[in-house]
Amino acid sequence: MAEIEKPVLEVHNLRVEFPGRRAVATVLSDISLSIRPGEILGVVGESGAGKSMTGLAIQGLLEQPGRIAEGEIWLAGRRIDNLDDRSMEKIRGREIGAIFQDPLTSLNPLFTVGAQLTETIRQHLTLKKGEARARAISLLNDVGIPSPEERFDQYPHQFSGGMRQRVVIALALAASPRLIIADEPTTALDVSIQAQITSLLRRLCKEKQTAVMLVTHDMGVIAETADRIAVMYAGRLVEIGPVDQVLSAPTHPYTRGLMASIPALGARVQRLNQIDGSMPRLDAIPAGCAFNPRCNEAGPRCTRERPVLLAAGAAASACWLNAGGTA
Amino acid sequence: MTVMSIQKMPALSVDRLVKTFDVSAPWLNRLIERKPRQVLQAVNDITFHVPMGGCLSLVGESGCGKSTVARLVTGLYKPDTGDIRFAPGQDGKPLSAQMIFQDPYASLNPRWRVKNIIAEPLRELKLRNSKAEITERVEELLKTVGLSASDGEKFPHEFSGGQRQRISIARALAGEPRFLVCDEPTSALDVSVQAQVLNLMRRLQDEFGLTYLFISHDLSVVRHMSDRIAVMYLGRIVEEGDTEDLFAKPRHPYTQLLLETIPNVKHPHRDRVVAGGEVPSPLKPPSGCPFHPRCPIATARCSEEIPPVRTLASGTRVACHFVTEQ
Numbered sequence: 001m002a003e004i005e006k007p008v009l010e011v012h013n014l015r016v017e018f019p020g021r022r023a024v025a026t027v028l029s030d031i032s033l034s035i036r037p038g039e040i041l042g043v044v045g046e047s048g049a050g051k052s053m054t055g056l057a058i059q060g061l062l063e064q065p066g067r068i069a070e071g072e073i074w075l076a077g078r079r080i081d082n083l084d085d086r087s088m089e090k091i092r093g094r095e096i097g098a099i100f101q102d103p104l105t106s107l108n109p110l111f112t113v114g115a116q117l118t119e120t121i122r123q124h125l126t127l128k129k130g131e132a133r134a135r136a137i138s139l140l141n142d143v144g145i146p147s148p149e150e151r152f153d154q155y156p157h158q159f160s161g162g163m164r165q166r167v168v169i170a171l172a173l174a175a176s177p178r179l180i181i182a183d184e185p186t187t188a189l190d191v192s193i194q195a196q197i198t199s200l201l202r203r204l205c206k207e208k209q210t211a212v213m214l215v216t217h218d219m220g221v222i223a224e225t226a227d228r229i230a231v232m233y234a235g236r237l238v239e240i241g242p243v244d245q246v247l248s249a250p251t252h253p254y255t256r257g258l259m260a261s262i263p264a265l266g267a268r269v270q271r272l273n274q275i276d277g278s279m280p281r282l283d284a285i286p287a288g289c290a291f292n293p294r295c296n297e298a299g300p301r302c303t304r305e306r307p308v309l310l311a312a313g314a315a316a317s318a319c320w321l322n323a324g325g326t327a
Numbered sequence: 328m329t330v331m332s333i334q335k336m337p338a339l340s341v342d343r344l345v346k347t348f349d350v351s352a353p354w355l356n357r358l359i360e361r362k363p364r365q366v367l368q369a370v371n372d373i374t375f376h377v378p379m380g381g382c383l384s385l386v387g388e389s390g391c392g393k394s395t396v397a398r399l400v401t402g403l404y405k406p407d408t409g410d411i412r413f414a415p416g417q418d419g420k421p422l423s424a425q426m427i428f429q430d431p432y433a434s435l436n437p438r439w440r441v442k443n444i445i446a447e448p449l450r451e452l453k454l455r456n457s458k459a460e461i462t463e464r465v466e467e468l469l470k471t472v473g474l475s476a477s478d479g480e481k482f483p484h485e486f487s488g489g490q491r492q493r494i495s496i497a498r499a500l501a502g503e504p505r506f507l508v509c510d511e512p513t514s515a516l517d518v519s520v521q522a523q524v525l526n527l528m529r530r531l532q533d534e535f536g537l538t539y540l541f542i543s544h545d546l547s548v549v550r551h552m553s554d555r556i557a558v559m560y561l562g563r564i565v566e567e568g569d570t571e572d573l574f575a576k577p578r579h580p581y582t583q584l585l586l587e588t589i590p591n592v593k594h595p596h597r598d599r600v601v602a603g604g605e606v607p608s609p610l611k612p613p614s615g616c617p618f619h620p621r622c623p624i625a626t627a628r629c630s631e632e633i634p635p636v637r638t639l640a641s642g643t644r645v646a647c648h649f650v651t652e653q
Contacts, residue, residue: 046517190388220590261522263551272522
């Protein structure tokens with residue numbers, strides 16, 4: 001049992017840089033996280049915080065001239081950040097499945113859903129045509145598509161948005177990967193369909209013991225789906241821990257601000273709590289804590305020294321306030 | 328007319344509004360492939376009133392016709408039948424309306440300086456004449472929405488999403504409207520920025536006595552902003568009522584489904600049973616009550632008869648065969 005508890009994905013001190021003409025932009029800095037089998041890690045943050053970039057770096061899909069400048073990525077006991085493109089291609093799809101935001105652009109409109117599924121299956125697994133078809137149909141069944149035999153021969157345009165996203169999930173599951181990276185999988189869907197997809201993702205993750213990294217800006221989706229949560233700000237991890245603890249008692253001022261700015265369904269307030277200002281540009285991150293110009297509780301130490309992740313209960317947060325006393 | 332009766336008069340009355348779109352294939356295709364004409368019922372017999380100085384929200388899933396209503400109200404589409412009436416303002420003319428769009432990236436001209444974007448309605452509507460007056464008004468508008476006067480010299484790409492939405496709001500305010508139609512104004516924004524924009528919109532409502540028609544799919548935002556809510560499904564309003572009443576006691580099964588599926592950040596219910604089904608295509612709406620294929624309490628009657636809209640004692644209007652006073 002001890003082996004099962006070993007994390008599927010481990011990221012240690014990851015730093016990703018984009019060298020520009022004038023300066024090098026550090027888009028990810030000192031990211032460390034891990035995901036165990038059957039666990040969903042939700043990664044939240046505002047646009048530009050680096051959450052999608054983290055997913056891309058893990059899949060080896062950083063666009064030129066982006067590069068991993070520092071740190072290590074381990075997948076199931078194997079280091080994958082220094083592999084060449086050919087070996088990485090074998091890992092993508094086989095070991096790491098991907099689900100993207102827009103289900104229409106991630107499917108090829110010219111091929112039937114069945115053809116796309118069997119192609120993916122046979123790419124990664126040595127199966128005969130008939131076996132691949134049977135597997136494809138059972139996958140469609142797994143993701144809750146009614147009458148999968150008929151749907152197998154249909155084209156993506158014959159599916160609704162929610163059904164298409166189910167097909168994309170089936171594609172990601174095709175080769176039974178150890179890790180699924182889902183980047184905003186429900187953002188393009190309506191609320192009632194969104195609830196169907198998140199509960200499907202959660203059920204499949206638990207049944208198949210797949211590790212899932214769920215990237216989203218929607219705190220509600222994270223609250224209902226994830227086991228643990230990682231909050232990102234300006235390319236850095238500010239808080240990580242069990243979802244219940246982080247959402248009910250956030251220790252980082254940024255997480256607190258985010259939680260307070262969500263309109264509550266309970267009591268109605270005249271004015272929402274807002275975090276003034278906006279996230280700094282990645283080439284102009286302030287010294288010390290990246291959040292200090294917008295933080296109400298910032299002290300002199302926050303502008304000098306960058307905070308490290310410090311334990312706060314079962315979670316960890318990068319704030320000097322947790323180091324005891326004031327900042 | 329006394330001041331009191333003006334206050335009580337709805338700022339906007341929409342009566343039995345219908346809008347259809349012809350989405351048929353080109354005539355040659357129809358001829359060769361023997362396809363019939365196809366008509367999409369985008370808005371089907373909709374009636375609502377927006378109270379003066381208040382905020383009515385239209386909610387619903389994509390394709391339910393809420394944006395079409397926004398475009399009908401602002402005159403971007405012509406209705407097939409039905410009435411749209413704005414109350415007369417202080418000058419006796421109908422209230423002027425402006426619109427804020429969803430995507431702050433697509434709704435601002437990237438080649439124009441911000442000051443020109445905001446000055447366009449001033450020049451177009453001849454609200455200010457001299458150059459100095461226009462400059463002064465633009466600076467005032469920029470400050471009203473929380474930007475600085477020097478931001479007028481910049482181009483839209485120099486701003487973040489939230490700041491761009493502030494520019495859109497400033498442009499809408501430039502026409503000195505009393506009525507603002509906001510089509511998903513915050514759905515392209517992050518939560519912390521969304522809070523800034525929502526707070527700004529509430530402040531402007533108090534300061535200028537604006538009336539809002541707010542369109543959104545996000546029920547928690549809608550609850551924060553509005554006095555009344557109208558829930559739309561496949562081109563029809565299925566329930567309309569006071570915000571608190573609707574949230575406390577949703578009557579229509581579709582409203583209940585919508586409220587149940589809102590992700591709750593503070594008290595997540597992860598193991599809930601999710602209702603299945605999807606929104607049917609508006610090209611082939613189901614017979615009878617449009618919601619009956621997904622409805623847990625539907626009977627044979629629902630697939631035959633369109634439920635009439637009933638007004639309850641609380642002022643809530645519901646279109647369901649099974650909703651009674653209790």
